[in-house]
Amino acid sequence: MKTILLSLRNIFRNKRRTAITFMAIISGMTGIIVFGGFVKFTYQGLRESTIRTQLGHVQIYKKGYSEKGVANPNKYLINNPEAVEKALSVIPDIKMVSSRLTFSGLISTGEKTLTCKGIGIAVEKEGEMSDFETIVEGGQLEPDMPDGGVVGIELMKALGAKVGDYLTILTTTTEGAINALDFKVVGVAQTGSQDYDSVFVKLPIKLVQRVLDTDSAEKIIVLLNDTDNIGRVSLVLEDIIKKNGFNLEYKLWSDLAIFYNKVVQLYNGIFGVIKIIIGVIVLFSIANTMNMSVFERVREIGTLRAIGTTRAGIMRLFISEGILVGIIGGLFGIAAGILIAYIINLSGGIYIPPPPNMNKGYIALILIVPEVILYAFVSTVIVSALSSIYPAYKASKLKVVEALGHV
Amino acid sequence: MISLKDVTKEYRLGKSVINALRGIDLEINEGEFISLCGPSGSGKSTLLNLIGCLDFPTSGKIMVMDKDVSELSDAVLSRLRNNTIGFIFQMFNLIPVLTAYENTEYPLLILGMNRKERQARVSRMLDEVGLSKFIKHKPDELSGGQRQRVAIARALVTNPKIVLADEPTANLDSQTGIEILELMKMMNEEHKTTFIFSTHDQKVVRYAKKVYNITDGRINS
Numbered sequence: 140m141k142t143i144l145l146s147l148r149n150i151f152r153n154k155r156r157t158a159i160t161f162m163a164i165i166s167g168m169t170g171i172i173v174f175g176g177f178v179k180f181t182y183q184g185l186r187e188s189t190i191r192t193q194l195g196h197v198q199i200y201k202k203g204y205s206e207k208g209v210a211n212p213n214k215y216l217i218n219n220p221e222a223v224e225k226a227l228s229v230i231p232d233i234k235m236v237s238s239r240l241t242f243s244g245l246i247s248t249g250e251k252t253l254t255c256k257g258i259g260i261a262v263e264k265e266g267e268m269s270d271f272e273t274i275v276e277g278g279q280l281e282p283d284m285p286d287g288g289v290v291g292i293e294l295m296k297a298l299g300a301k302v303g304d305y306l307t308i309l310t311t312t313t314e315g316a317i318n319a320l321d322f323k324v325v326g327v328a329q330t331g332s333q334d335y336d337s338v339f340v341k342l343p344i345k346l347v348q349r350v351l352d353t354d355s356a357e358k359i360i361v362l363l364n365d366t367d368n369i370g371r372v373s374l375v376l377e378d379i380i381k382k383n384g385f386n387l388e389y390k391l392w393s394d395l396a397i398f399y400n401k402v403v404q405l406y407n408g409i410f411g412v413i414k415i416i417i418g419v420i421v422l423f424s425i426a427n428t429m430n431m432s433v434f435e436r437v438r439e440i441g442t443l444r445a446i447g448t449t450r451a452g453i454m455r456l457f458i459s460e461g462i463l464v465g466i467i468g469g470l471f472g473i474a475a476g477i478l479i480a481y482i483i484n485l486s487g488g489i490y491i492p493p494p495p496n497m498n499k500g501y502i503a504l505i506l507i508v509p510e511v512i513l514y515a516f517v518s519t520v521i522v523s524a525l526s527s528i529y530p531a532y533k534a535s536k537l538k539v540v541e542a543l544g545h546v
Numbered sequence: 547m548i549s550l551k552d553v554t555k556e557y558r559l560g561k562s563v564i565n566a567l568r569g570i571d572l573e574i575n576e577g578e579f580i581s582l583c584g585p586s587g588s589g590k591s592t593l594l595n596l597i598g599c600l601d602f603p604t605s606g607k608i609m610v611m612d613k614d615v616s617e618l619s620d621a622v623l624s625r626l627r628n629n630t631i632g633f634i635f636q637m638f639n640l641i642p643v644l645t646a647y648e649n650t651e652y653p654l655l656i657l658g659m660n661r662k663e664r665q666a667r668v669s670r671m672l673d674e675v676g677l678s679k680f681i682k683h684k685p686d687e688l689s690g691g692q693r694q695r696v697a698i699a700r701a702l703v704t705n706p707k708i709v710l711a712d713e714p715t716a717n718l719d720s721q722t723g724i725e726i727l728e729l730m731k732m733m734n735e736e737h738k739t740t741f742i743f744s745t746h747d748q749k750v751v752r753y754a755k756k757v758y759n760i761t762d763g764r765i766n767s
């Protein structure tokens with residue numbers, strides 16, 4: 140009680156110095172809250188866009204595909220995709236189930252021939268998953284275009300073709316025979332990845348199945364209503380596969396999202412370093428203030444000791460001062476952090492230029508993340524307490540007589 | 547109550563040794579009002595600090611309340627200073643962020659006294675030193691004499707056996723100094739508290755019932 144009263148009075152004794160300490164805490168906490176909110180926004184955005192435009196939440200394959208399918212995809216096809224889709228459609232959390240079939244081949248205008256990667260999709264289902272492609276010319280593939288195709292912009296440029304042209308694709312069937320298909324270019328798309336843009340051709344899955352001479356699918360993409368339900372869904376999925384005796388395996392988005400995982404790792408690393416730097420700055424700033432305050436109050440410490448305060452009592456006095464500085468500064472810091480985040484969001488967010496190998500940037504907003512705020516507050520209080528330990532120790536070790544003689 | 551046996555105190559400054567006290571034998575009893583008189587540098591402060599358990603002798607034995615001071619821990623010594631010994635300083639040494647009331651109350655907070663008794667004691671004490679109108683004032687809003695009155699209230703609030711006052715009037719004008727001494731004397735008579743105050747002012751010495759003259763670290767009675 141007496142300790143807290145005295146600490147509190149002492150904090151507001153030298154207002155200017157306290158203001159400087161608070162500024163250090165407030166800037167530090169604002170930094171953590173804003174950067175943490177930005178990181179969270181980026182994770183969430185990247186996660187959702189990765190899932191909803193590329194990977195889906197779950198990908199289902201024939202058993203063994205993940206291990207050996209890359210070298211020999213034709214051997215690891217799901218031969219009854221419709222039955223599987225039907226079995227899955229009973230799960231309530233599932234938004235969409237769709238089969239895909241990919242192949243490699245040669246694409247030709249008649250004059251020029253290049254390699255390409257064909258991807259067959261169920262056009263009527265995967266409308267939403269095309270969001271990550273920007274159509275730069277023509278239109279998107281529609282269900283009423285059985286022989287239409289969308290081609291990557293770089294591939295289109297290299298071929299020298301234009302929308303409306305018919306192109307020929309040459310590939311081998313699952314049995315190994317050479318086969319060809321013609322399709323009409325209905326649109327040119329850009330995805331963000333230049334590598335991908337220079338090879339991909341998107342076609343209706345029926346067309347791809349015909350040229351590969353099969354009814355099978357390479358994988359089945361499952362999209363959920365909410366990413367948070369994935370744990371529950373994967374359990375049900377497991378159950379369904381077992382009950383129906385399907386010879387299948389599956390992977391969750393988090394195992395497939397290499398880019399997402401790398402970004403998370405990178406940002407967590409950066410965030411960690413920033414936190415440490417901020418922590419150290421705040422630590423030294425408070426320790427410095429505390430040291431000055433101990434030095435100025437030597438005679439007072441002597442007096443307190445003379446009237447009966449123990450060494451431990453002096454320690455408590457200064458440490459509680461540190462903790463109070465942390466708590467009060469921390470509350471200001473939370474307010475400032477949230478305020479700055481709002482200001483940034485209201486002023487339209489922060490434009491983030493495209494990452495390497497990508498050609499689209501994005502606008503980042505600052506999420507208010509309760510865990511980050513709590514983290515920032517708790518660590519501020521801890522850092523303040525830590526930084527007052529040494530000054531408090533020094534104060535407690537003062538010799539009473541010498542302290543009393545100090546002017 | 548307090549006894550010193552052949553107490554010496556040396557200060558070392560680099561290679562030179564200053565013998566601040568050279569063999570003090572002293573017996574202090576209940577209810578005494580003692581003046582410690584001597585020129586500057588004679589060892590008055592040093593002696594008071596030893597009696598007040600603020601410092602330790604180089605040799606000799608100090609007994610406070612039948613306890614050998616050298617054998618006591620910081621916690622026990624602190625408690626002793628808190629409830630058995632009161633201090634009055636030349637520079638008043640009030641806590642600047644606390645009001646007159648809070649300064650007086652502080653030793654009782656350390657003692658852990660309950661709120662009701664605390665309030666009663668602090669109010670009565672401030673009343674006795676004539677400051678009941680200034681309880682809400684901070685030290686820098688009080689005159690020197692008023693500050694020393696707060697210090698007296700703070701020294702006496704725990705009902706100590708002995709109050710040590712190192713040149714309590716040196717920072718006051720002579721009229722105020724006399725008032726402070728009158729107050730101390732009144733407290734001595736009323737509460738039977740032992741007072742020892744140091745001074746080199748002959749006008750102040752007059753108030754003492756017993757005078758110890760100290761020169762060069764020795765008491766010459």
Ligand SMILES: Nc1ncnc2c1ncn2[C@@H]1O[C@H](COP(=O)(O)OP(=O)(O)OP(=O)(O)O)[C@@H](O)[C@H]1O
Nearest residue numbers: 557558559564566585586587588589590591592593
């Ligand atoms: N911390 C110290 N270090 C070194 N020497 C000291 C210290 N304190 C006191 N002395 C010396 O010890 C001797 C006694 O000092 P003390 O302060 O007890 O004298 P005093 O009688 O109180 O003097 P004054 O009237 O000036 O207050 C002096 O010579 C002084 O210089």
Ligand SMILES: [Mg+2]
Nearest residue numbers: 590591592712
């Ligand atoms: Mg002195």
